[in-house]
Amino acid sequence: MAVDYKALKDGGFMRQKQKNHFSLRLKVVGGNLSAEQFAVIAEISKKYGKGYVHLTSRQGVEIPFIRLEDVEKVKAELASGGVDTGVCGPRVRTVTACQGSAVCPSGCIDTTALARAVSERYFGRTLPHKFKFGITGCANNCLKAEENDLGIKGGYLVEWIPAACTLCGVCAKACREGALEQTDTEIHLDREKCTNCGRCVKACPFDAWRGEPGYLVSFGGTFGNLIAKGRQVLPVIREEQTLFRVADAALDYFDRHAKPGERFRVALERCGWEDFMKEMEAAYRGGDSD
Amino acid sequence: MAEIRIDAAVDITDVVCPVTFVKAKVALEELDDRQILSIRLKDGEPVQNVPRSMKEEGHQVLRLTDNGDGTFTLLVRKAE
Numbered sequence: 001m002a003v004d005y006k007a008l009k010d011g012g013f014m015r016q017k018q019k020n021h022f023s024l025r026l027k028v029v030g031g032n033l034s035a036e037q038f039a040v041i042a043e044i045s046k047k048y049g050k051g052y053v054h055l056t057s058r059q060g061v062e063i064p065f066i067r068l069e070d071v072e073k074v075k076a077e078l079a080s081g082g083v084d085t086g087v088c089g090p091r092v093r094t095v096t097a098c099q100g101s102a103v104c105p106s107g108c109i110d111t112t113a114l115a116r117a118v119s120e121r122y123f124g125r126t127l128p129h130k131f132k133f134g135i136t137g138c139a140n141n142c143l144k145a146e147e148n149d150l151g152i153k154g155g156y157l158v159e160w161i162p163a164a165c166t167l168c169g170v171c172a173k174a175c176r177e178g179a180l181e182q183t184d185t186e187i188h189l190d191r192e193k194c195t196n197c198g199r200c201v202k203a204c205p206f207d208a209w210r211g212e213p214g215y216l217v218s219f220g221g222t223f224g225n226l227i228a229k230g231r232q233v234l235p236v237i238r239e240e241q242t243l244f245r246v247a248d249a250a251l252d253y254f255d256r257h258a259k260p261g262e263r264f265r266v267a268l269e270r271c272g273w274e275d276f277m278k279e280m281e282a283a284y285r286g287g288d289s290d
Numbered sequence: 291m292a293e294i295r296i297d298a299a300v301d302i303t304d305v306v307c308p309v310t311f312v313k314a315k316v317a318l319e320e321l322d323d324r325q326i327l328s329i330r331l332k333d334g335e336p337v338q339n340v341p342r343s344m345k346e347e348g349h350q351v352l353r354l355t356d357n358g359d360g361t362f363t364l365l366v367r368k369a370e
């Protein structure tokens with residue numbers, strides 16, 4: 001029987017240059033794997049591969065040198081050890097994330113939990129071309145949100161609380177954007193300059209800044225043959241529900257408008273951003289969602 | 291603003307991040323709980339980061355003053 005390379009690839013088995021060997025892509029969500037999963041992966045790589053793994057640029061793990069005749073066994077052993085295989089081809093790929101607010105002092109959102117939710121909802125969904133989600137916890141952008149088809153960046157919507165402020169001067173210096181100016185009586189916030197980084201909130205010794213977490217979403221980023229930065233076309237999103245409404249709408253738009261094999265960014269450029277922005281704004285407002 | 295009684299002072303304008311924070315921390319360790327340390331630090335990265343690091347360590351930042359010569363003075367009360 002002929003080998004169905006496409007089916008294998010769709011299921012994460014990447015054909016190697018060495019005949020009948022595959023580099024097996026595993027499913028990783030938000031860059032986290034448990035110690036138990038690592039042990040299983042180590043075992044499989046020794047038993048069926050060459051005793052090493054390759055870490056991809058997008059927090060993925062691949063086990064190279066899996067032989068064709070072992071594919072089914074490897075799948076079964078991984079599954080029973082709690083490790084899922086990844087995907088390739090025209091679909092939603094590994095959802096990447098930094099450690100976010102659960103671990104990182106700078107984090108504004110729980111990226112790990114969000115990556116799980118995003119992955120659960122979209123991972124593996126077939127689309128006209130590959131589609132990448134990346135989630136970063138704050139403006140430091142360790143996870144490089146804008147290089148993804150859909151990037152999510154955590155931020156704080158900040159508000160100064162005059163009654164708690166001692167005019168100690170810390171926040172105005174902590175802000176890297178020059179958005180804060182201290183006078184004799186107040187801290188003036190220039191919202192035009194504010195990037196929602198949250199540094200004022202994190203630095204204030206007197207809790208005189210309120211920071212409400214939110215999501216800054218960018219669309220159409222890509223960092224392969226074509227390099228383009230994702231664009232933020234919406235205001236900061238406050239609710240996770242709204243975030244998913246917007247993401248649903250973006251994927252639907254991609255599905256409806258892109259030609260087969262056309263990347264999200266290319267489709268956006270071809271169709272024009274205005275139309276897309278209108279749909280995103282409608283989704284943001286909650287108008288005609290499903 | 292009421293006068294604050296300073297118990298000790300340290301100058302960290304002669305070192306760069308992250309040693310700035312380390313030097314300030316060492317100086318704080320010499321103090322008793324609730325005593326106040328005056329830290330002289332440079333504009334730029336030190337003044338952006340050291341006050342926040344102090345807060346994250348649980349100390350109470352009291353005031354940051356611009357000395358007008360490219361340096362700042364940070365007053366910190368040691369955590370109990």
Ligand code: SF4
Nearest residue numbers: 098104107137138142
């Ligand atoms: S992006 Fe922000 S939250 Fe995420 S790891 Fe970097 S500093 Fe921490």
Ligand code: SF4
Nearest residue numbers: 175194195197198200
């Ligand atoms: S959130 Fe960031 S950019 Fe905005 S005022 Fe605070 S420190 Fe400045």
Ligand code: SF4
Nearest residue numbers: 165166168169171204
């Ligand atoms: S850091 Fe807090 S207390 Fe100090 S000036 Fe800013 S808002 Fe006021």
